[in-house]
Amino acid sequence: MDFSAFPRFTDTDDPDEAVKQIEALRNAPTGWMKETPELTKLEDFQVSPDKSRYTVDVDDVPFECLYFPSEHRKLYIMLSGGRAAGVFKYPVFMRWKFSPYFKGHMLCVDDPMFHFHKKVSHANWFYGTPEKSYLVLLLKIVKKLMDQFSISAEDVTFIGSSAGGYAAIYLANLLDYSSAIAMNPQLSPADWYPEETLRDFSSWGIDLTSDNDPFNRNKLMITNPKSWYFITVNQKSAIDFRGQLKTFYENSKITPKFGLTQKDNILFWVLSVESKDKHVVYFDKAGLSMCDFMLQQVRKGFDANQLYSISQLINELTVERYRLMTRIMDLSSTDRYDVKPNRKKYHIVPGNLVLEHESGGICFDFDRNTWESQLVNNKLMLTTRPVNPPIGKYAALPLARKLEKGKEYVLKLRFMLMTKSNNYYFLIKQSMSANTQLIYNHTVNHSEPLGWTEKEIVFSPSSDVYDEFMIGANQLRGEDAFISFDYITITEKTT
Helix, strand or coil, X not given: CCHHHCCCCCCCCCHHHHHHHHHHHCCCCCHHHHCCCEEEEHHHCCCCCCCCEEEEEECCEEEEEEEXXXXXXXXXXXXXXXXXXXXXXXXXXXXXXXXXXXXXXXXXXXXXXXXXXXXXXXXXCCCECCCCEHHHHHHHHHHHHHHHHCCCHHHEEEEEECHHHHHHHHHHHHCCCCEEEEECCCCCHHHCCHHHHHHHHHHCCCCCCCCCCCCCCCCCCCCCCCCEEEEEEECCCHHHHHHHCHHHHHHHCCCCCCEEEEECCEEXXXXXXXXXXXXXXXXXXXXXXXXXXXXXXXXXXCCHHHXXXXXXXXXXXXXXXXXXXXXXXXXXXXXCCCEEEECCEEEECCCCEEEEEEHHHCCCEECCCCEEEEEECCEEEEEECCCCCCCCCXXXXXXXXXXXXXXXXXXXXXXXEECCCXXXXXXXXXXXXXXXXXXEEEECCCCCCCCCEEEEXXXXXXXXXXXXXXXXXXXCCCCCCEEEEEEEEEEECCC
């Protein structure tokens, strides 16, 4: 492998100046955030170094684009994935901060499905309509840039994760000799949280389960022997490793072993990283730059199987990175066993308080594929992404210490609830276990106007294992369902 070909990010050998240049890379330009997008038809689309934001109309479909110029004749297309409605304002440009690390023109593109369906909370895969594939349309924009800067297909790389990874593979299938880097991609949209996905796509006249889609969008496979593909997957994410990529292993005849494997024009990297959300274990800007370098070297004839051992080492570095990220998230939330935030200051939880969370300081731990949270008037509001969420998806608050069998405790809470369910359950739970105990069953009176409910409940733990307060997603049913908290406290009962 020719490591001298790895992009150099400094133009000096002076250590102090080199450090300054490297540090400058970490601050991508942000002036584009104040720009009004330039509206243009595809036939008139042409980028300029002093303009970043474009809305390109292709066959009546607006593509929101963010462009970063370069002196190098390479082109990187950064593709956005799914998101929760209301959490991010459309458009979303993923990995735009990575632009200084890639020596080439960069175009970040959001999925126009979110332009037409602003309230959906899932992946949309740049799918389009029954008659139009938005990825086929997007390729026309890519070719306009290729023509403008005389960039060959060999120097075009599509990059994305999750639904963006799907899009990267699809586009590399369409463009001969191009490359794709896809992290935890979906290959079968119908199997990705089907309860909500199939419902929404069906309402748009799209059957994700059909074998007769004219654009072959429903079962994505690597079909172009002239293009190159670099796929990474987190083995800890069962929905990806054993779900979405199972058909890929079988059709490509690749053995999914830990580390980096090459088979013909495919590089396949199995990571094994624990994280709060195992699906979103992706390489950062330095890691993606490394993947791009490896892929280009393989295209020149290097055998990536020689990197099997070093790929395991890089996995360990990635594990440590996500451990640190998890630790930082824990420290910045109220999910700590010994402290609680109070106007951004921490103090020790008083001895008689097992749990005390108030107003905007409440911060549940939950699966972000199921739950969403936001502050409304400084009150925590929890909603679920599926209209009818599955059983077994909980949001939990760790207690300051374990509850003791034989003692009585008082739960005080003030909450507001909107749901089509007739009951809502409040429980205590043993962490890292399915062991739970119901401590309050709230009966929903659908005839009463929406308002705050205050409750004080005395309960006794049935064992000494409980160290979390918990609520379930399954009872938040209906399109406008939510639960909002003003305060939650658990104290030992005093005589």
